[in-house]
Amino acid sequence: MARVDTIVLGAGIVGTSVALHLVKRGVAVALVDRGGPGEGTSYGNTGIIEGNTIFPAAFPSRLSALIRVALKRAPEANYHLSFLPAVAPWLMAFRAASQPDRLIETAQVIRPLMTRAVAEHEALAAEAGAEKYFRRTGWLKLYRSDASFNAQARELELAARFSIANVPLDAEAALALEPSLKPAFRHAVHWTGAVSVSNPLAVTRAYAARFAALGGLTFSGDARSLHRADGRFWRVDTAAGPLDAGEVVVALGPWAPDVLKPLGIRLPLGVKRGYHRHYRPRGNAGLSRPILDADNGYCITPMEQGIRLTTGAEFAARDAAPTPVQFDRVLPRARELFDLGDAVEDKPWLGSRPCFADSRPVISRAPGQSGLWLAYGHGHWGLSLGPATGRLLAELMTGATPFCDPAPYAAERFSH
Numbered sequence: 047m048a049r050v051d052t053i054v055l056g057a058g059i060v061g062t063s064v065a066l067h068l069v070k071r072g073v074a075v076a077l078v079d080r081g082g083p084g085e086g087t088s089y090g091n092t093g094i095i096e097g098n099t100i101f102p103a104a105f106p107s108r109l110s111a112l113i114r115v116a117l118k119r120a121p122e123a124n125y126h127l128s129f130l131p132a133v134a135p136w137l138m139a140f141r142a143a144s145q146p147d148r149l150i151e152t153a154q155v156i157r158p159l160m161t162r163a164v165a166e167h168e169a170l171a172a173e174a175g176a177e178k179y180f181r182r183t184g185w186l187k188l189y190r191s192d193a194s195f196n197a198q199a200r201e202l203e204l205a206a207r208f209s210i211a212n213v214p215l216d217a218e219a220a221l222a223l224e225p226s227l228k229p230a231f232r233h234a235v236h237w238t239g240a241v242s243v244s245n246p247l248a249v250t251r252a253y254a255a256r257f258a259a260l261g262g263l264t265f266s267g268d269a270r271s272l273h274r275a276d277g278r279f280w281r282v283d284t285a286a287g288p289l290d291a292g293e294v295v296v297a298l299g300p301w302a303p304d305v306l307k308p309l310g311i312r313l314p315l316g317v318k319r320g321y322h323r324h325y326r327p328r329g330n331a332g333l334s335r336p337i338l339d340a341d342n343g344y345c346i347t348p349m350e351q352g353i354r355l356t357t358g359a360e361f362a363a364r365d366a367a368p369t370p371v372q373f374d375r376v377l378p379r380a381r382e383l384f385d386l387g388d389a390v391e392d393k394p395w396l397g398s399r400p401c402f403a404d405s406r407p408v409i410s411r412a413p414g415q416s417g418l419w420l421a422y423g424h425g426h427w428g429l430s431l432g433p434a435t436g437r438l439l440a441e442l443m444t445g446a447t448p449f450c451d452p453a454p455y456a457a458e459r460f461s462h
């Protein structure tokens with residue numbers, strides 16, 4: 047029987063960062079996953095470490111946009127009709143949280159984490175030898191019309207208030223930054239403080255290797271085996287036998303409810319599924335940073351495997367079969383902007399962003415279960431916020447002064 051102080055369930059960017067921060071504070075930690083580190087949602091994202099996102103992705107405010115989604119013509123979103131009754135309460139809560147005053151409130155409460163996103167990654171990357179994956183070139187949002195550019199005026203106003211660096215550009219100036227882009231857009235904003243990575247999987251693997259080098263233990267096991275043992279410990283069954291600890295962190299991203307529901311913890315997590323596929327650039331075309339086509343809700347970003355095209359949200363059951371119809375809608379648009387050649391893989395990758403309707407993660411004790419901690423629900427920003435989350439939770443668990451007020455991220459917010 048192995049025993050440690052803390053078991054961290056889930057070796058995505060969030061769980062791996064929590065485990066690494068705990069082991070750096072002298073805690074004996076075991077990191078448990080059924081696969082390898084970073085192979086879940088943390089593998090397939092756009093690789094942007096934002097720090098400068100102000101508003102969360104919002105429910106469409108314009109009727110025309112909503113109708114486009116409803117008619118399944120929207121490039122930015124898709125849904126499974128059969129899933130709508132199940133997701134309706136979550137969508138209503140998401141719509142309420144997308145009202146202008148609530149978006150500003152979210153922007154304010156997420157700031158303390160966001161402002162640490164890049165710095166906390168850089169600190170871990172330096173000690174893990176992962177700096178080679180990091181690009182300090184910001185990211186570029188493109189707008190095809192004056193209307194879509196003007197629609198984000200409020201975001202630029204708030205950016206000025208929060209002192210978040212950005213440079214609005216005309217098409218010519220944007221093309222000077224990214225010469226392989228084609229002039230299918232009118233405006234751009236270069237968010238200069240953002241960082242991106244060329245291989246998110248390799249980054250999480252590097253942090254996991256650092257965790258192991260500092261004495262952290264890694265086990266293969268099914269988190270759903272979590273149960274109380276001897277009235278004192280939490281126990282998980284692993285490939286190497288049972289593993290006990292006084293404290294457990296659930297960092298299972300979209301799979302967290304599989305473990306929490308049997309324990310009576312029912313927090314309203316939804317998922318926004320998303321796809322990616324890599325394409326070979328034609329000729330000498332290349333990119334230096336992620337690009338968002340704001341009018342069509344997809345990104346293209348340079349990765350080690352090729353140019354990764356990532357889609358917006360799909361509302362469907364987490365485990366339903368893939369329906370990558372958004373590629374048919376966005377690929378022609380993407381080819382208007384960049385010379386994408388053949389696909390690298392036979393099929394697109396599918397992942398599920400773990401999302402609470404208020405666009406904040408839960409980073410806190412679990413309600414009603416001693417020794418159980420939660421770190422999940424990072425939605426669109428999990429890659430960015432993993433290391434900052436790791437630091438915050440490790441500070442809370444070890445009784446250190448947290449670097450920011452953790453109250454907005456408490457699970458209890460769903461009880462009132």
Ligand SMILES: Cc1cc2nc3c(=O)[nH]c(=O)nc-3n(C[C@H](O)[C@H](O)[C@H](O)COP(=O)(O)OP(=O)(O)OC[C@H]3O[C@@H](n4cnc5c(N)ncnc54)[C@H](O)[C@@H]3O)c2cc1C
Binds near residue numbers: 078095425431
């Ligand atoms: C298309 C797309 C683009 C995105 N782009 C960005 C971006 O540019 N920037 C950004 O910041 N974020 C982005 N995100 C979001 C980000 O990827 C996620 O928020 C983040 O990866 C969540 O990390 P996690 O560690 O919580 O979850 P995961 O990475 O999913 O980790 C959970 C782990 O739990 C393990 N697990 C699950 N069930 C069990 C079980 N029963 N037993 C044992 N182990 C189990 C899994 O194997 C997995 O390793 C994007 C997401 C998508 C889908």
